[in-house]
Amino acid sequence: MRPRLVLFGDSITEQSFASGGWGAALTDRFARQADVVLRGLSGYNTRWALKVLPRAMEGAAGAGADPAAVTVFFGANDATLPDQVQAHQHVPLQEYQSNLRAISAYFKERWPSTAIILITPPPIYEPARIRDVYGEDDPSRQPERSNEAAGAYAQACIAVATELNHPVIDIWTKMQEFPDWQTSALSDGLHFTPAGNKILFDEVVKTLESIGFSQERLPSDLPLFHEIHPKDPMKAFGA
Amino acid sequence: MRPRLVLFGDSITEQSFASGGWGAALTDRFARQADVVLRGLSGYNTRWALKVLPRAMEGAAGAGADPAAVTVFFGANDATLPDQVQAHQHVPLQEYQSNLRAISAYFKERWPSTAIILITPPPIYEPARIRDVYGEDDPSRQPERSNEAAGAYAQACIAVATELNHPVIDIWTKMQEFPDWQTSALSDGLHFTPAGNKILFDEVVKTLESIGFSQERLPSDLPLFHEIHPKDPMKAFGA
Numbered sequence: 001m002r003p004r005l006v007l008f009g010d011s012i013t014e015q016s017f018a019s020g021g022w023g024a025a026l027t028d029r030f031a032r033q034a035d036v037v038l039r040g041l042s043g044y045n046t047r048w049a050l051k052v053l054p055r056a057m058e059g060a061a062g063a064g065a066d067p068a069a070v071t072v073f074f075g076a077n078d079a080t081l082p083d084q085v086q087a088h089q090h091v092p093l094q095e096y097q098s099n100l101r102a103i104s105a106y107f108k109e110r111w112p113s114t115a116i117i118l119i120t121p122p123p124i125y126e127p128a129r130i131r132d133v134y135g136e137d138d139p140s141r142q143p144e145r146s147n148e149a150a151g152a153y154a155q156a157c158i159a160v161a162t163e164l165n166h167p168v169i170d171i172w173t174k175m176q177e178f179p180d181w182q183t184s185a186l187s188d189g190l191h192f193t194p195a196g197n198k199i200l201f202d203e204v205v206k207t208l209e210s211i212g213f214s215q216e217r218l219p220s221d222l223p224l225f226h227e228i229h230p231k232d233p234m235k236a237f238g239a
Numbered sequence: 240m241r242p243r244l245v246l247f248g249d250s251i252t253e254q255s256f257a258s259g260g261w262g263a264a265l266t267d268r269f270a271r272q273a274d275v276v277l278r279g280l281s282g283y284n285t286r287w288a289l290k291v292l293p294r295a296m297e298g299a300a301g302a303g304a305d306p307a308a309v310t311v312f313f314g315a316n317d318a319t320l321p322d323q324v325q326a327h328q329h330v331p332l333q334e335y336q337s338n339l340r341a342i343s344a345y346f347k348e349r350w351p352s353t354a355i356i357l358i359t360p361p362p363i364y365e366p367a368r369i370r371d372v373y374g375e376d377d378p379s380r381q382p383e384r385s386n387e388a389a390g391a392y393a394q395a396c397i398a399v400a401t402e403l404n405h406p407v408i409d410i411w412t413k414m415q416e417f418p419d420w421q422t423s424a425l426s427d428g429l430h431f432t433p434a435g436n437k438i439l440f441d442e443v444v445k446t447l448e449s450i451g452f453s454q455e456r457l458p459s460d461l462p463l464f465h466e467i468h469p470k471d472p473m474k475a476f477g478a
Contacts, residue, residue, distance in 0.1 A: 001297055001298045002297070002298050004298075014270050014271070015267070015270075017256075017263045017264075017266040017267040017270065018263075018267050019258055019259050019263070019264075019433070020258050020259075021263065021267070023266075024256045024257075024258070024260065024263035024266065024267075025256075025258075027256040027262075027263065027266075027277060028254070028256040028257050028260070028263075031253050031254075031256065031277055031279060032253070032279075032280075035276060035277070035298060037274060038266060038270055038274070040270060040271075041271075041461060042463070042464050043464030043467065044464075048467070048472070048476060051473075051476040052461050052462075052476065055460075055461060056460070056461060058240055058241070059240045059241050059243075059274060059301045059302070059303075062298045062302075063298070063301075063302045064298075087469075088467075088469040088470075088472050194258070221294075221295070222280060222291050222294060222295060223291075224281070225281050225282030225283075228282065228287070228327075230326075230327040231327075233287065233327050234290075237287060237290040237291065
């Protein structure tokens with residue numbers, strides 16, 4: 001039976017199969033080796049995610065084994081500023097951490113052998129957020145998210161991962177290493193361009209490799225074309 | 240439990256999660272409504288597909304219900320010319336039809352309620368095939384595939400679909416209605432560009448709609464963001 005990867009997160013996960021998306025790229029990379037299961041919930045924070053977790057995971061595992069890994073990618077909405085227009089998405093930092101612990105505990109209990117990969121919230125480009133929310137460049141407006149808040153939630157996520165001994169992808173820091181990340185990696189100051197998707201994809205692939213989940217180590221499903229001999233094709237199929 | 244779509248076919252299915260791919264686009268479209276399962280086998284014809292069918296479908300169905308639909312997209316390799324370099328992929332027309340019947344019968348037996356959607360082989364642009372196979376434009380070379388042969392297999396596929404009362408997508412004809420399809424829809428005279436992927440995606444969406452599988456008719460998984468009221472978010476979660 002093929003191993004499975006489950007992608008659990010907010011809109012950056014839900015949209016990960018749009019053109020150039022990191023979820024689609026994972027499916028493509030492991031096309032003959034693993035199944036990728038999408039469980040993205042746009043707009044959700046960890047409070048709401050925790051509330052729906054058992055229902056969200058219906059059908060996500062196969063009949064047999066636990067998934068090989070699950071990515072848990074929340075925080076972009078938790079980190080929404082509590083005094084701005086999207087305040088209802090905000091979750092306090094301490095609760096964000098305890099929710100991440102509870103989500104991890106749920107997976108640990110339900111799928112004991114599944115690797116839980118935490119992903120921090122991404123960086124925020126505030127001018128693009130103002131344009132996205134208010135449709136204009138108005139210097140009197142405040143963004144509903146800030147890069148500083150996202151960074152604090154990223155640190156909090158890393159702390160939980162360290163505490164629980166889970167692999168973690170610090171996409172907040174990693175993305176800001178790229179030139180012009182504000183517009184090259186982010187499309188609206190929050191969501192990912194194809195280049196931004198590629199940055200996360202590469203990090204997920206590296207993290208999966210670190211837990212032994214790689215193209216090189218996973219068996220391929222059924223004979224590959226180059227293994228089918230032109231002179232005796234049916235031999236590859238045991239005939 | 241979410242309904243499932245299973246994509247079964249050759250390289251045009253296996254590569255359908257590359258950037259702009261039709262499989263990824265289906266996953267994106269039904270992100271909150273259905274799971275898309277990839278079972279693409281590059282280079283395979285119907286003879287080999289039939290041989291591995293039970294193993295290929297391991298883990299493709301969920302624990303509970305039959306998949307809502309399966310796309311069966313072979314023929315591009317069956318139609319390889321029997322007197323050219325890829326002759327070992329060739330399957331005679333009559334056998335292609337009987338293999339399609341056998342594949343359909345397998346699904347009908349295993350998943351009685353699953354809609355079986357047949358897809359014809361795509362058109363072929365021969366000059367690009369010569370370049371792809373021989374790496375040059377040599378007028379003495381013959382392509383390993385021809386558009387005429389692909390068309391004959393497309394007709395044969397349609398005949399089987401009609402006989403068995405399955406929906407069918409005639410991508411051979413449809414694609415040739417587009418301007419400059421030879422290079423706008425095909426990247427190497429056989430596989431699809433993003434524009435070619437979009438043509439197939441649109442046809443699959445239309446066909447799924449015809450069997451009642453559509454964004455409008457499928458329930459969405461868990462409360463959508465716009466259904467979560469800013470003044471009382473937890474109400475959407477039954478709290």
